[in-house]
């Protein structure tokens with residue numbers, strides 16, 4: 001007899017919550033209000049405080065439920081299970097509502113602030129039905145040497161011949177390069193990257209990396225980003241970090257710039273810290289708004305990205321305004337901060353998924369910065385760091401989210417703190 005659950009509410013990691021035999025169960029491919037049959041993930045420990053599982057049949061469907069646009073990423077019971085699109089069963093408006101609810105919930109529970117959060121969709125995503133936004137894809141070669149994804153709950157690898165979340169142009173490039181035909185060493189990692197403005201990779205501005213080695217295209221990619229009417233050019237490492245959604249670099253750089261301008265209520269600032277700065281996506285536009293004597297201190301852990309940030313600054317004629325430091329943020333903003341950068345007017349930070357954590361938040365507060373602009377790819381980490389920042393005297397001034405990962409539970413949030 002299959003187990004039946006009434007789904008209660010959204011939870012994190014693309015799951016919803018219900019109860020089964022008195023225990024909380026986190027369910028994949030569920031929606032609030034639904035009555036569903038589930039399969040419980042095994043093994044279940046007798047003392048486990050909660051269960052996890054997946055919907056196998058929907059008895060009473062939510063009006064938000066849709067047929068997955070990418071069936072392979074849908075529920076296992078419908079021959080899906082490869083992951084990568086855990087909200088594929090929810091309509092696009094429901095995906096936004098889900099992300100909004102989750103950010104508000106985490107900000108309240110862990111950040112201890114009541115916030116109403118708008119989640120904005122990137123231009124073009126609605127028309128594309130939430131597909132075709134990735135400028136980079138990562139796959140593993142299966143036993144036959146074909147690009148594949150692993151099916152959940154098994155060791156089975158499923159060969160794929162298209163990646164629906166990737167730009168159409170990137171899929172076409174993969175076809176042209178023979179990527180879907182395979183021929184890779186089994187188990188090798190395959191990355192294909194095509195910059196946002198490129199149509200076909202004809203000029204070689206793309207990368208096919210296999211086990212981190214260039215097989216076609218080139219390693220140093222050129223990305224163009226328009227921010228407030230000005231074009232910025234970035235050299236980025238094909239294997240390194242770059243915002244994945246085709247619109248993310250422009251949207252986020254613009255949002256950061258506006259937040260700093262608005263927060264300081266001025267078109268210029270003397271000193272801005274750009275922490276976790278990557279190849280300088282935000283540093284360059286920030287440097288253009290810094291006053292005549294204003295400067296940006298960029299701090300980034302990857303040496304390759306720092307070298308590129310320096311090169312990008314130089315090419316933009318902004319090198320005298322940007323000091324790019326390599327190293328761990330926590331170490332770099334403790335003690336010997338380069339002369340002239342000790343008292344920032346604004347701090348921008350864009351940490352990895354785990355967040356900045358308490359020590360870095362306290363160091364930011366110690367810097368005396370009156371304005372903090374936090375770009376977060378994980379609402380839970382943002383909420384945790386919000387609690388530290390508010391305990392250190394900051395107030396949440398505004399918060400806005402961007403759905404830069406349609407079909408997945410991921411979301412980018414920009415929070416502005418002042419004091």
Ligand SMILES: C[S@@+](CC[C@H](N)C(=O)[O-])C[C@H]1O[C@@H](n2cnc3c(N)ncnc32)[C@H](O)[C@@H]1O
Pocket residue numbers: 241242243276277278279280281282299300301302305327328329330350351352377
């Ligand atoms: C989310 S990315 C943001 C990069 C950049 N702001 C952008 O949008 O392109 C986070 C960056 O933090 C860097 N990073 C991760 N942990 C770090 C640490 N402890 N100290 C310095 N940088 C770190 C990563 O290398 C990565 O480039």
